[in-house]
Amino acid sequence: MQDHLITPTPSAYTYPLLVKQLLLNALSIHGDQQITYRGEMRYSFRQFRERVGQLASVLRGLDVRHGCTVAVMDWDSHRYLESYFAIPMMGATLFTVNVRLSAQQILYTLNDSRAEVVLVHTEFVPVLEEIKRELKFVRQVVVLADGESVPVMTLPVAGEYEEMMARASADFEFPEFDERTRAATFYTTGTTGDPKGVAYSHRDIVLHAMGTAMSLCAPREGQRLHREDVYMPITPMFHVLAWGMPYIAIMLGLKTVLPGRYIPESLVALRKSEKVTFSHCVPTILKMVLQAADVHGEELTGWKLMIGGSALPPALCEAALDRGMDVFTAYGMSETGPIVSLAQLPPGYDSRDRQEEVRMRCTTGRPLPFVDFRVVDGNMQDVVRDGKQQGEIVLRSPFLTRAYVGKPEASEELWAHGYLHTQDIAVMTPDGFIQIVDRIKDVIKTGGEWVSSIEVESLITGVAGVQECAVVGVLDEKWGERPMAFVVRETGAGVCAEVIRERLMQHVDARRISKYAVPDAERISFVTEIPKTSVGKINKKLLREQC
Amino acid sequence: MQDHLITPTPSAYTYPLLVKQLLLNALSIHGDQQITYRGEMRYSFRQFRERVGQLASVLRGLDVRHGCTVAVMDWDSHRYLESYFAIPMMGATLFTVNVRLSAQQILYTLNDSRAEVVLVHTEFVPVLEEIKRELKFVRQVVVLADGESVPVMTLPVAGEYEEMMARASADFEFPEFDERTRAATFYTTGTTGDPKGVAYSHRDIVLHAMGTAMSLCAPREGQRLHREDVYMPITPMFHVLAWGMPYIAIMLGLKTVLPGRYIPESLVALRKSEKVTFSHCVPTILKMVLQAADVHGEELTGWKLMIGGSALPPALCEAALDRGMDVFTAYGMSETGPIVSLAQLPPGYDSRDRQEEVRMRCTTGRPLPFVDFRVVDGNMQDVVRDGKQQGEIVLRSPFLTRAYVGKPEASEELWAHGYLHTQDIAVMTPDGFIQIVDRIKDVIKTGGEWVSSIEVESLITGVAGVQECAVVGVLDEKWGERPMAFVVRETGAGVCAEVIRERLMQHVDARRISKYAVPDAERISFVTEIPKTSVGKINKKLLREQC
Incomplete structure (x- = not known):
């Protein structure tokens, strides 16, 4: 059947989907748009592109080549955002280290990922020092001093981030390569066994950004993202690429606010000073934000918050709605891109029924376009969509994890019968709303x-x-x-x-x-x-x- | 560098981008949404899916196999929409015949495309009869009687569309295949030479739908598409897949109104009775619609109209705005997917300056994300973005035509230096607004x-x-x-x-x-x-x- 493929003319550009293309509009139209780190450092998208070039030059100077893994250990910063682009765009792999893991787990993931270079915030230097002798592949460390002095250390330090950036050329020719090239990796940390490495390709990241942006932008009003939003992540950038949202923010040309370490008071203050309108976080953080706002008497009206990671409790949802926030659930897992469903209110819902509204906002939501979202019994048969029959959520979408790194058995288990198994038990209503009732094992x-x-x-x-x-x-x-x-x-x-x-x-x-x-x-x-x-x-x- | 590609586990579904996936959400969430043909025939998305299965069964009965070309000669109808899905989903190629061409040109395109089966509205039967003896590949004709009786004809008639559909099974297992498989073809008709065949793959159609939907949905307000819109094409479905918009409407779950042949009075009446909110057309049609509405005293307030095909004259734009319509320009060509830029008003524009607003709505707009949109001189150097320096628009995007069918020289000319040459001369402003000033040859x-x-x-x-x-x-x-x-x-x-x-x-x-x-x-x-x-x-x- 190969003869019915379209054959490009030799000079045609066949356009592999690559992370660098997320920057095309950002530079062409939104060059003056702002990125700020805690409101302290501030630069334009145009300068961001220069810094992305500089970071690539720094890493090339450390002999980072196509296929190398570069690890990052940092709070949410402009440096992290630069890494999100520069490292994949070089053809290298961005490894977002979960800094909340134990030193031994971090050691395991650094060795398993074969990370050769680590960009490390001074706060995490002690962890690296502790495991230094057991690190198998790390050959250079770049210190993110964040305005402080570089601590004395015995690791092979290549230099301080900003100092190295200042000396590096912004002119870096980012190459073309296969869209299936690994762009990013990180580890899922179940409660049993070793962390499992998940990897996403350039194609995965681009398609997730397109599909998720389309779905987030599509509602008439409410629970939506639009071009005039100001974006601030409150899901750590080490966690599933901050749900892919930083890529979407840059692609759409949104002002982006990076809050550093999450301190509830600072988040509330940044939200006010930078006029943040769109964020995403887990329920625990929402609760902390509400408390901090109460203590300081801060308004939260109009702040759109996409909630994921675990179920949004109705009482918490109500508390947020009472403060004028627009909260709604997003569902996904480390292995699923992550976002595969959104609890946006459907057209024509009854806005007078507050309880029903809360219930809908707290559901697992409805599937995104392109997501083949099934709730099945043990024989892979769809359960009846009556809101009562329970089954496991299994998925196909263009941007799911296709294998755990180096774990063939776990990978085959994940993909049994050709669908990704979430191990989440759910019911589905006739109009496509899903409600997770539990994890299989819980x-x-x-x-x-x-x-x-x-x-x-x-x-x-x-x-x-x-x-x-x-x-x-x-x-x-x-x-x-x-x-x-x-x-x-x-x-x-x-x-x-x-x-x-x-x-x-x-x-x-x-x-x-x-x-x-x-x-x-x-x-x-x-x-x-x-x-x-x-x-x-x-x-x-x-x-x-x-x- | 192949070793840095992600290797899927054997059971993983690798998810080629296929037209059938545009239906996933339509069926899962929007099964009750409506499709209507002229307000006379009306059915749900769920029934639409059944009819798509039936059409595939009808065509399989006529021995349509993977790679076969099936031509359609019809006005904008539910039948056309069914063809948009069923034919590509079978792995066959949908050929949308330009029914406004001369009989000799239609003959040329039917032979050049190697169309084996033609779905033909009775109105176009005389044209087919006229060229019958010179048709090289057509072996079966399905007549679209549209409620009338089937005319006496000497062509090899397989049957009448609705009669054949009624006998066909809705259970058709749509296969999986390579996303680069040809899905649709049609002919560009310059003013010189033979019509040139353009083809789009499944991947092209899906990525155009994702990228364009994302851009159309993203504005905060105005010049946008959202989930509660009611969609009616007024750009013929034979013309560049109606700008890809029917695919987007189905993907997003929008009520879809198919108006049949374009009669301005009927369009205005349908707009009212079906509560249409989003359409797209050429300026000439807009002018006719305004005149028809004036004659009948019809309101047009709130109708969003995307204008393309040729430049929107400011006077016409003003006339539409005066009637409360939300008109804006989209730019593209047969070879470009088609949509590559949109004249949506930018965030923060001065809504009090009507002349400036009209000017912005009538520009060629700003590039969509993922479109590498350049204005270059004869040496492929970008011209200065001062709104004055003229150059040719050249493009890269994920969904451009990669070759004219069977025309290697024209294809290489189209893609000289690795960019698609539009032959449109334009200027670009510092904030990315493009204004076409002319065709190179004009x-x-x-x-x-x-x-x-x-x-x-x-x-x-x-x-x-x-x-x-x-x-x-x-x-x-x-x-x-x-x-x-x-x-x-x-x-x-x-x-x-x-x-x-x-x-x-x-x-x-x-x-x-x-x-x-x-x-x-x-x-x-x-x-x-x-x-x-x-x-x-x-x-x-x-x-x-x-x-």
């Missing part, structure tokens, strides 16, 4: 029923006086499993187990949950903190071990 | 200066009493060339050559045009009609012959 099997730990968490979090909650299944001789709730009280609140049980029983009466979902009184434990993973998710594995 | 060289025939046409069209105008260069012993204007007066208007010259001299005084641009009195000719090409552009070749 579903609680009790009294012959499947209880969603997430739903119980969400209901308990809605009880007055509760700040946070985590629910896991514990073994029970009679019922198989029983739910166990860990609850953090709000400061000064005296909420007790019986009050929580009473409120849950009301939901049982309203047929919202099964009676088996209500934890026994002795299985509601009040704690001061819920353990989290490095990316801010509840660490259920640890909780189960504590039961 | 620029008038007079008195040592280059005069844009389009600018003079635009200024003459702005004179009270002038309905339409065309300007060409005629040989002149003294000046090299001189402009010659053909003017159509509005009904009952008595505008004369001296009035036109006086108005043009005011523009000379305002330094808008050179004095050489003002036609001599004897070179302003009043005519009843301006000759047009089959796609509605002024036929300057014919006009030059008449001089």
Whole structure:
């Protein structure tokens, strides 16, 4: 069937999809648009392009070639944004190191990725020093001093970032290559086993940017991105390329604000001073932002926040809406690009029904165009779309991870039957809204029923006086499993187990949950903190071990 | 460098970009959305998908295989929309026949494209009958009777469209294949030489849909497409795939209205009854629509109209704005996908300056993301972006025609130096607005200066009493060339050559045009009609012959 392909004329440019093309419009139309780091450093897109050239020259000077891996350990900064472009554009691989991992895990990922050069913020130098002797491939370190002095260190330091940039040429001819070339890599950190390396190609990044931008821009109003937005990431740039959003912001020519390390007060202040209108974060950060704004009496009206990483609790959603924020859920995983669905309100929804609106904003949303989004049973058959039948979310899209680096078995498991398996259990409504009910491994099997730990968490979090909650299944001789709730009280609140049980029983009466979902009184434990993973998710594995 | 490509695990789905994927969301989320043909026939997206399956079954029954070409000769209908999907999705090639061409030209294109099956509306049966004996590859004809009876004919008729559809199975398994497979073909009809075949692959169509949708959706307000729009094409579906817009409408889940043959009164009536909010057309159609609305006292407020094909005259733009329409220019050619730039108003423009707003809406616009849009001199050097220096527009984008079918020399000329040559002469402003001043071959060289025939046409069209105008260069012993204007007066208007010259001299005084641009009195000719090409552009070749 090859004879029906279109054969380009020899002089035609066949246009592989490459990260560098995201810059075409940024430079041609938006050359004067601003990028700022914490409001302290500020430059234009035009200067950004020069700095991207300079960074490539610096790295070429360190003998970074096509296919080399360059690791970055930094907070969200202009330097990180420069790395997002310069490193892939050279044909090298950007490795975004999860700086929240333990030193041993960072060591593992630096060795597994074969990183040769590391750009490291002074704050993370001690970690590198600690693992220095076990690093197998790192041969040069560039220090990101961030205006401070470079610490004394024994690592092979090539120089300080800004000093090296100042000496480097902005003229760097970025080459052409196959669009399937690896552009970026990072590690997913499940609660078991070694971190698994995920990689995205240039094509993946470009198609994710196009598809996600199209979907984010398409609503008539609300839960949308547009050309006049001011963008600030509050999902770390080391985490799934900050959901791909920095690439979209540059592609669309948006003013981009990089907040450095996330300090809630600073975020709220930056939002005000830089007139930020669009951000994205996990629910925990939203909660911290709301608290910081309350303390300082700051307005948050009009701030659009895309929420992901874990489910947006309805109570938190309401609290944000009450402050005039426009919050909505995005769903995806490290392996999925990441964004595959968005909880934008559908055309014609009833704006007078606040509860329904909150419910829709907190769902997993509806699939993006080009995403073949299925909820299937164990035989890969689609479950009935009645909002009740549960199944696993499996996916196809143009920008999914096609293999874990060097992990053939895990890769085949991920792609069993030709669909990417998310291990998320969900229901789907007739109009395409998806609601994740749990992770496969977190579903609680009790009294012959499947209880969603997430739903119980969400209901308990809605009880007055509760700040946070985590629910896991514990073994029970009679019922198989029983739910166990860990609850953090709000400061000064005296909420007790019986009050929580009473409120849950009301939901049982309203047929919202099964009676088996209500934890026994002795299985509601009040704690001061819920353990989290490095990316801010509840660490259920640890909780189960504590039961 | 192949070793740095990402290697998919064997079970991974690698997701070639295929036309069938444009339907994923349409079916998953928008299954109840409507498609209507003239308001007479109406069905849901879900039924549309079934009919696409049926059409594929019909064509498979006629032995249409991967790589076969199927031609369509129809007005804008649901049948055409079904062909847009079913034919490429089978792996066959959709050939959209320009029904405005002469019988001999249609014969040429049917033979050159090797079309084996033709779907033909009864209105075009006489043309096919006329050329029947010279058709080399056509072996079956499906008649689109459109509710009428099938005429007696000697062509090899397989059956009537709706009758065959009714008997066909909706279950058709659309295959997977290489994304570079030819999906659609049609012919560009310059004023010289044989029509040239242009082809687009599945990848081209999908990337054009993604890129254009993203750009059309991105503005904060105005000149934009959103999910609640109702779409009606008024650029024929045989013409550059109706600018790719039907694919975008289905992808985004928009209600789609197919108006049949373009009758201005019907268009205005359909716009009202179906609540159409987004269309696209050439300036001539806009003028006819305005006239029809005036005659019938119809409102046009809120109708967004993307204008292309030829320059939008400022006077026409103002007339549309006065009626509350939101008109703006899109630029492209048959060879460019087509859309490569849009004249959306930029963020922060001064909404109080009506003249400036009209000027911006009538420009060629600003490049879309991913379009490498250059204005270059004869040595492929970028001209200064001062809004004055003229050069040719040359392009790279992910969805350009990579070769004319079977025309290696013309293909190499098109792609000289690795950029697609548009033969449009333009200027570019520092903020990226492009203004086409003329076609290379239509620029008038007079008195040592280059005069844009389009600018003079635009200024003459702005004179009270002038309905339409065309300007060409005629040989002149003294000046090299001189402009010659053909003017159509509005009904009952008595505008004369001296009035036109006086108005043009005011523009000379305002330094808008050179004095050489003002036609001599004897070179302003009043005519009843301006000759047009089959796609509605002024036929300057014919006009030059008449001089």
